[in-house]
Amino acid sequence: MQTLQHPGHAQQPCPRPKVLSQIMIELECIGGTRTVTGSKYVLRTSQATVLLDCGLFQGRRAESFERNRALPVDVAQLDAVILSHAHLDHSGALPLLWQHGYRGPIYATPATRDLCAPMLADSSAIQASDAAHIDKLIARGVDIAPVTPLYGTADVIGTLELMVGLPYHRKQVVAPGITATLLDAGHVLGSAVVVLDIVDGNQQMRLAFTGDLGHVRLPILRDPEVPTGVQCLITESTYGDRNHGPMSESIDTLATTIAATVARGGKVIIPTFSLERAQEVIFALKRLRADGRLPHVPVYVDSPLTVKITDVFRLHPECFSSEMVEQLRSDDSPFDFAGLQYVSSVEESKAIDALTGPAVILAGSGMCEGGRVLHHLRNGIEDARNTVLIVGFQAEHTLGRRLVEQRRDVRIFGVMHPRNAEVISLDGLSAHADRHDLLDFAQRVRNAGSVASPLRQIIVVHGEPAAQDAFAATLRADGFANVVVPTPMQRIILATSHL
Numbered sequence: 148m149q150t151l152q153h154p155g156h157a158q159q160p161c162p163r164p165k166v167l168s169q170i171m172i173e174l175e176c177i178g179g180t181r182t183v184t185g186s187k188y189v190l191r192t193s194q195a196t197v198l199l200d201c202g203l204f205q206g207r208r209a210e211s212f213e214r215n216r217a218l219p220v221d222v223a224q225l226d227a228v229i230l231s232h233a234h235l236d237h238s239g240a241l242p243l244l245w246q247h248g249y250r251g252p253i254y255a256t257p258a259t260r261d262l263c264a265p266m267l268a269d270s271s272a273i274q275a276s277d278a279a280h281i282d283k284l285i286a287r288g289v290d291i292a293p294v295t296p297l298y299g300t301a302d303v304i305g306t307l308e309l310m311v312g313l314p315y316h317r318k319q320v321v322a323p324g325i326t327a328t329l330l331d332a333g334h335v336l337g338s339a340v341v342v343l344d345i346v347d348g349n350q351q352m353r354l355a356f357t358g359d360l361g362h363v364r365l366p367i368l369r370d371p372e373v374p375t376g377v378q379c380l381i382t383e384s385t386y387g388d389r390n391h392g393p394m395s396e397s398i399d400t401l402a403t404t405i406a407a408t409v410a411r412g413g414k415v416i417i418p419t420f421s422l423e424r425a426q427e428v429i430f431a432l433k434r435l436r437a438d439g440r441l442p443h444v445p446v447y448v449d450s451p452l453t454v455k456i457t458d459v460f461r462l463h464p465e466c467f468s469s470e471m472v473e474q475l476r477s478d479d480s481p482f483d484f485a486g487l488q489y490v491s492s493v494e495e496s497k498a499i500d501a502l503t504g505p506a507v508i509l510a511g512s513g514m515c516e517g518g519r520v521l522h523h524l525r526n527g528i529e530d531a532r533n534t535v536l537i538v539g540f541q542a543e544h545t546l547g548r549r550l551v552e553q554r555r556d557v558r559i560f561g562v563m564h565p566r567n568a569e570v571i572s573l574d575g576l577s578a579h580a581d582r583h584d585l586l587d588f589a590q591r592v593r594n595a596g597s598v599a600s601p602l603r604q605i606i607v608v609h610g611e612p613a614a615q616d617a618f619a620a621t622l623r624a625d626g627f628a629n630v631v632v633p634t635p636m637q638r639i640i641l642a643t644s645h646l
């Protein structure tokens with residue numbers, strides 16, 4: 148029997164006999180199409196099956212729970228999983244794979260692997276506390292269906308045992324006929340563009356999957372790397388229908404918003420994704436403080452997860468831009484400044500709400516769907532002196548999206564509140580490429596193509612319908628002939644031939 152050696156694992160038998168009359172390389176989009184969550188793409192050849200990402204669906208609670216619980220992946224057929232980055236909409240369903248019996252390797256960069264430990268543990272803890280909260284509501288007579296957590300600590304630990312660190316640029320055979328190489332995606336710490344060299348019978352192709360692509364010139368990370376010789380590009384399109392304002396403009400707005408809020412005695416509440424948004428905002432605040440543009444008010448990072456993740460950042464200077472590496476050489480930590488306090492305990496968190504003076508509060512979750520930011524919003528949303536500053540993408544049906552839409556009333560912990568606080572959105576600090584960046588990346592991939600076998604197909608995923616369709620139209624207008632916008636569960640044939 149043919150065997151395949153995975154680093155850190157015993158030799159594993161190759162799963163299926165290969166007696167086929169037809170070669171077919173196909174991609175099935177299980178999640179992460181017509182939506183920005185639930186990223187899951189199955190690549191099948193006649194010899195192997197590889198899963199790209201295994202993310203959680205997020206949005207309306209009951210609907211998301213059902214979609215997450217039903218995992219339409221046959222783990223017995225799966226040779227390997229490759230994870231583009233640690234955000235939960237890409238990684239958060241990995242423990243379900245373990246629960247369903249998957250015991251093969253999960254490849255990711257070493258930084259992504261390290262980030263998944265706190266991220267998945269936090270996801271499991273949030274599910275447990277959500278379930279407990281709903282049980283309490285039911286006990287009080289509220290008519291609501293009980294939920295059980297999707298997975299627990301044992302599933303998270305089992306998942307982490309499967310994770311194999313694959314550094315950028317190192318070629319790794321991940322399944323029969325499939326070699327993976329990870330390039331820097333510049334989106335969050337450890338994020339990767341996944342490049343797959345696929346050989347199946349007489350078919351041979353190079354496929355690149357962007358995962359989430361970074362906004363160019365982010366202060367902490369390097370810009371995305373462009374793969375060469377690609378025939379099929381699977382690209383995200385989160386911001387495929389709009390361009391961000393310049394980052395300098397967003398930094399200016401950050402400074403003026405904080406100054407105005409402090410002047411009227413209010414608090415600035417910044418819902419932040421613990422991974423990357425928080426560190427980018429902390430770094431921006433540090434610069435403003437150094438430039439004398441940040442008033443001398445306390446700045447709280449009220450998120451135990453952010454504290455843990457910031458520690459992981461300190462362990463991975465290999466992922467940083469040269470400017471950041473230079474700063475790390477000095478004793479001046481990029482994630483600390485006078486007046487900044489990291490808050491872990493619940494008591495300290497409650498004490499922040501009891502403060503009456505101005506302050507800047509960063510807290511998760513980034514889309515206001517859970518976490519401590521909900522407590523700060525509940526206490527602060529009705530006070531017209533306060534500001535909610537939105538710095539990341541807000542998916543449909545989330546509280547964050549309703550705030551961005553400037554709704555007059557919002558529901559927090561099941562209770563409607565009049566929204567008197569100001570809401571300001573800053574998209575220039577986004578970790579995602581905008582339309583210009585995405586098109587530029589696709590053009591560079593085309594320009595770096597092989598003359599004999601050029602880029603022949605672009606599959607546009609990971610966007611809400613308007614963004615996916617707009618970006619597909621942009622690509623077609625730029626001369627890309629074969630642009631596909633898949634529907635959920637659609638199978639796309641990438642190559643086929645009869646033997």
Ligand SMILES: [Zn+2]
Pocket residue numbers: 232234334335359
């Ligand atoms: Zn992401």
